[in-house]
Amino acid sequence: MSPTAAPATTDTTTDTQSRDVALPALDSLDWDDLALQLDGNGFAMTPPLLSPDQCRQMIEVFDDDGAFRSTIDMARLSFGEGRYRYFADPLPPLVQALRTRLYPPMAAVANRWAGVLGEDPWPDTHGELIEACSAAGQHKPTPLVLRYGPTGYNCLHQDVYGDLTFPLQLLFMLNTPDVDFTGGESVFVEQRPRQQSRPMVARPGLGQAVIFPVRYRPKQGARGYHRVQMRHGVSAVHTGDRHVLGVIFHNAR
Numbered sequence: 122m123s124p125t126a127a128p129a130t131t132d133t134t135t136d137t138q139s140r141d142v143a144l145p146a147l148d149s150l151d152w153d154d155l156a157l158q159l160d161g162n163g164f165a166m167t168p169p170l171l172s173p174d175q176c177r178q179m180i181e182v183f184d185d186d187g188a189f190r191s192t193i194d195m196a197r198l199s200f201g202e203g204r205y206r207y208f209a210d211p212l213p214p215l216v217q218a219l220r221t222r223l224y225p226p227m228a229a230v231a232n233r234w235a236g237v238l239g240e241d242p243w244p245d246t247h248g249e250l251i252e253a254c255s256a257a258g259q260h261k262p263t264p265l266v267l268r269y270g271p272t273g274y275n276c277l278h279q280d281v282y283g284d285l286t287f288p289l290q291l292l293f294m295l296n297t298p299d300v301d302f303t304g305g306e307s308v309f310v311e312q313r314p315r316q317q318s319r320p321m322v323a324r325p326g327l328g329q330a331v332i333f334p335v336r337y338r339p340k341q342g343a344r345g346y347h348r349v350q351m352r353h354g355v356s357a358v359h360t361g362d363r364h365v366l367g368v369i370f371h372n373a374r
């Protein structure tokens with residue numbers, strides 16, 4: 122570090138490092154197309170956003186105990202089969218960069234949704250969202266890495282961690298489907314009011330992300346907009362290992 126550099130606090134160190142993370146595909150994301158996918162199907166698939174190297178780094182960090190604040194054995198809690206680990210603060214620069222750089226365009230979608238549903242608007246920056254989380258007693262980071270081996274799966278759920286729930290989240294595929302693993306589809310079930318539920322499946326490739334609602338999204342009906350609930354999970358992995366990076370924007374209690 123140069124002698125003129127500002128004194129390092131954990132936060133500024135992470136922010137400085139995260140500004141240097143190369144994520145060129147983020148800048149050319151077509152948010153109009155992603156919003157159309159979200160409004161039409163309830164989820165949106167991006168082009169590859171992470172490089173194969175970045176995917177490998179995120180898989181390797183899974184075995185670094187010091188990087189995580191908590192580890193969940195899914196079978197023990199009847200959540201499914203596999204393990205996931207929540208990152209500790211300070212987040213790895215890549216994860217911090219994804220959270221801060223993806224938040225503003227996601228907040229634009231979230232604010233359009235809030236508008237039609239008559240809900241309060243979301244702040245423009247992720248820093249402000251994290252301050253609002255702190256004020257609500259939600260201090261713990263929620264980004265996580267999940268590892269499923271053969272027979273591993275994840276029951277349908279919603280990632281709610283307190284009163285404050287930012288309405289959109291992402292998952293990043295860290296392996297190559299049909300090469301590193303088989304099975305293990307991302308599953309979404311949309312629960313429509315007074316109607317049967319709609320199942321959907323996504324198969325993101327290496328480095329691709331899926332954007333989806335944490336709890337619900339607005340859908341236009343005959344009498345204006347209503348909320349359509351969504352849950353997500355993973356079908357059984359048949360062979361190999363499947364790793365995913367989950368980016369949730371709100372913090373946890």
Ligand SMILES: O=C(O)CCC(=O)C(=O)O
Pocket residue numbers: 267275280291292307353354355365366367368
């Ligand atoms: O492994 C998956 O595809 C789902 C991960 C998940 O539940 C999440 O990222 O919140």
Ligand SMILES: [Fe+2]
Pocket residue numbers: 278279280353367
């Ligand atoms: Fe989840």
